[in-house]
Amino acid sequence: MNVKILADSACDLSEQYYNEFAIEMIPLTVHLDEKDFQDGKTISAKTVYDAMREGKSPKTSQASAQAFKTIFTSYAETNQPLIYFAFSSELSGTYQAAKMMEQEIKENYPDAPIYAVDTKCASIGYGLVVLRAAQLAKNGASVEEILETATYHANHMEHIFTVDDLEYLYRGGRVSKTAAFVGSLLKIKPILHVDDGKLIPLEKMRGSKKLLARMVDIMDERGVDINNQVIGISHGDDLERAEQLAEMIKEKFQPKDIVIEMVGSVIGAHSGPGTLALFFLNDQYK
Structure with a gap:
């Protein structure tokens, strides 16, 4: 019996990957126009970005403990191995709900x-971890092999x-009001990274020309x-820049593959339209 892989919608993978590798997905929630939507199921990222451009402020919440209980119980009853790889616990309470x-x-x-x-990863960085696990599961790898390789990744x-506008990160409590205001005023484009699951500013660039x-x-x-490696690029409804970045990477490194996806509704609600993210390994591919 092959190991089943479960992910949540913050991995930003599109349906083709869920289908190809039989990955099960649990959605996080997006609150918009006083309604609740299931990320990746009943609302599209494009809808969220368009709403943000109109000045709306979507909110998000973690996947429910009850949803995990239902899924985990069904696998426990049949004794089928299941590994849930979670969105960073530093950015969401979803992992804690699942662990409970x-x-x-x-x-x-x-x-x-x-x-x-807990992958301590987000967006397609998290998605690439899920994909590697799902490839191994499809090929009949054991729980131990999958856990070891995916955790390494x-x-x-x-x-x-x-991000295109620091205001969105400010609204989500990720940067201070002063930083957001000064950044907008000076047209500063921040480069950030994720360290141990948390968002950390790395550098500041003036203007966007040298950014890529x-x-x-x-x-x-x-x-x-x-x-x-398989490289990941995700974008906040800006496919043109994502493809431009992909071409620059192909020219310089010739990677095995590049996965380009839109930043999903949940992460996009905090990072905003125009976000551009790049994911790769800082050690050998396994």
Whole structure:
């Protein structure tokens, strides 16, 4: 019996990957126009970005503990191995909800092969970890092999990203009001990264012309064995710049593949339209 992989919608993978690798997905919630929507199921990222451009402020909330209880119970009853790889616990309470339910289920099914793993990753950085796990699962790998390889990928996943407008990160409590105001005034484009699951400012750039080149340079400085990797790029409804970045990376590194996806509704509600993110490993691909 192959190991089943469960992810949440903050991995920003599109439906083709869920279908190809039989990945199960649990959606986080987006609150917009006084209604609740399931990220990736009943609302599209494009809808969220258009609403933000109109001045609306969508809110988000974690996946419910009850949803995890239902899924975990169904796998425990059939004794099928299930690994849930979670969105960073530093950015959402979803992992904690899952861990709580994993422990509860194991009180009734002590031998249930159910595992919840905090990837400390987000968006396609998290998505690439899920994809690697799902590839291994499809090929019949054991729980131990999948946990070891996917955790290695999660621990070595670099997240380098920029936002078009710091105001959105300010609204979500990610940067101070002063930083957002000064950034907008001076047209400063921040480069941020994720360190141990948290958003950390890395550099500031004036204007956007040199931004993509600098992201590629950072990849060169931090990446290892890039031509053997699958690279991830996600964008806040700005496919043109994402493809431009992909071309620059292909030209310089010739990676194995590049996955380009839109930043989903949940992360996009905090980062805003025009976000551009780059994901790669800072160690050998496994």
